[in-house]
Amino acid sequence: MTRPVRVAIVGAGPAGIYAADALLKSEAAQDPGVSIDLFERMPAPFGLIRYGVAPDHPRIKGIVKALHQVLDKPQIRLFGNVDYPNDINLDDLRSFYDAVVFSTGADADRALDIPGIGLEGSYGAADFVSWYDGHPEVPRTWPLEAEKVAVLGVGNVALDVARILAKTADELLPTEIPANVYEGLKANKALEVHVFGRRGPAQAKFSPMELRELDHSPNIEVIVNPEDIDYDEGSIATRRENKQANMVASTLENWAIRDVGDRPHKLFLHFFESPVEVVGEDGRVTALRTERTELDGTGNVRGTGTFTDWDVQSVYRAVGYYSQELPKLPFDVVSGTVPHAEGRVLAGGEPMTSVYVTGWIKRGPVGLIGHTKGDANETVACLLEDHAAGRLPAPAEPGPDAVVDFLEQRGVRYTTREGWHRLDAHEQALGAEQGRERVKVVEREAMLDASGA
CATH class of the missing domain: 3.40.50.720 (NAD(P)-binding Rossmann-like Domain)
Known part of the structure; x- marks a missing residue:
């Protein structure tokens, strides 16, 4: 046979x-x-x-x-x-x-080769994601002392990082976050989160649903500068040919024309700002320097020579995984x-x-x-x-x-498939004790023990 x-x-x-x-x-x-x-x-x-x-x-x-x-x-x-x-x-x-x-x-995080990227307070998005998702191989604490934070990138990972930083710990408590993540987020001091993209609204890589979800939190005020709503022929063609890009641009347009509300945490979406340097003092992040860009007719951008220093105390780069x-x-x-x-x-x-x-x-x-x-x-x-x-x-x-x-x-x-089912049941039982669907086990040894490895 x-x-x-x-x-x-x-x-x-x-x-x-x-x-x-x-x-x-x-x-x-x-x-x-x-x-x-x-x-x-x-x-x-x-x-x-x-x-x-x-x-x-x-x-x-x-x-x-x-x-x-x-x-x-x-x-x-x-x-x-x-x-x-x-x-x-x-x-x-x-x-x-x-x-x-x-x-x-x-x-892992893809590198971003700009001056100051290695300063204290400058982080890779992948490392932060691993922390709040309870990865066994990362530290159990995360420094969240910054009141103003920059996130570099206009993809869904950047949105996730910005949203987790802007939400309150209690908003996230019904999820499966482990106790150490909840305690860490309770101490989060961020009141302003600034997301930066070097191109325009039509080139953003957000998923429409993920973008709209930013506005669902009662604690997050999403703010878009009307001056960042701009399109050239290439951008118009992108909106015409790509339904998702058009939906994203439409959402951003609606946010740009509305009045700013009074929700306590502000989340700014900036376009046409290309990060050129993370500015520091005494080895720590004190600002992000960007160059204003403009569309070149094809949907790409060129620098204008106008620079801005943004008052932030930490920077998260979400420029891709590696x-x-x-x-x-x-x-x-x-x-x-x-x-x-x-x-x-x-x-x-x-x-x-x-x-x-x-x-x-x-x-x-x-x-x-x-x-x-x-x-x-x-x-x-x-x-x-x-x-x-x-x-x-x-x-x-x-x-x-x-x-x-x-x-x-x-x-x-x-561990085995049967062991995973035991761990899965154990996490759900931990959640049930707190009226939650699940509480994720973080420590590797605890995972192995629950699995019967």
Whole structure:
């Protein structure tokens, strides 16, 4: 009898689980069958959904239900708290599996090369997101002494950071935020949050729904300067061709013409302001310097030579995520991705045998979570094509118990799908005690204990 195709997927976030789903829906799942093991360095699955989405976005977190349906399939096993490459490396994986798919995502901050970016009080958005989402590998406290804060970037991550900084801790208490995050946000002194974009309203990358949600808080006054509402031919074309861009621009226009209200926390959305320097004194942030820009007719902008120093005491850069380099795989440091051809990893321009990528490590941190499905389908199609063509050498130890024995011999304290369900139930029970849906467990050891690892 022909044995199932054995596939290891490194990274159990949406990208990895979508790849597993694509494998299960393929013809190979019927004959000869597929067997999938998901490896995740965190004790819990779901990656970006658990540690990259703001806690006050329950609709986005609803994607977890769909991911659960895939994760609970009998052909899939989860090995959580397993780190690549320290606990298991590429050579190890190749000895157990016909193919290895990397879906490790992007969780670091892309660099912003301007003077002063390294001053105390200057932070990466990804680090802040990890803190308020209760990531086990970040500090339990966050400095929130600044009364005036700048956020650089006009994407959804910038909106999340600005919104969390502008909301009160009590507004966020009904969510799953851990106790240390609630206590930290209670001490937050921010009264003004300024979001800066170097281009105009038509070029903002906000999702319309996320943008409108800013105005739903009874404590946040969203303010847009009417002078920042400007369009050129390129911008008009963008609005005409892109429904979401048009909706975003329309919302910003409406906010620009209304009277400023009396909500206690002010959130300013600034356009045509390009950050050029983080100004400091005695090693700490004291201001943000921007150059005023103007449209050039194509939707792009040019500098005007007019500079402004904004009185802020901290700066958060939300200019994009960046993937971590994976040992034994090639890496493009400019794009922060693994070179590939339709998901096949390329080393020196040639495909690496049996090694594939999907998700943000493949295409970069752009698009919404759902866009990752297309990546997964493309990668899986190539993997199965290579298998059908005999291009995937058989692993030395294809039996399903071989990798279990390997991890146990290494002394790796791994979690399983059943363990995740125990942790999930434990977090929900913690929430029920407080009249909340869930309270997230933060400490790694506590997660492992609750999982029965």
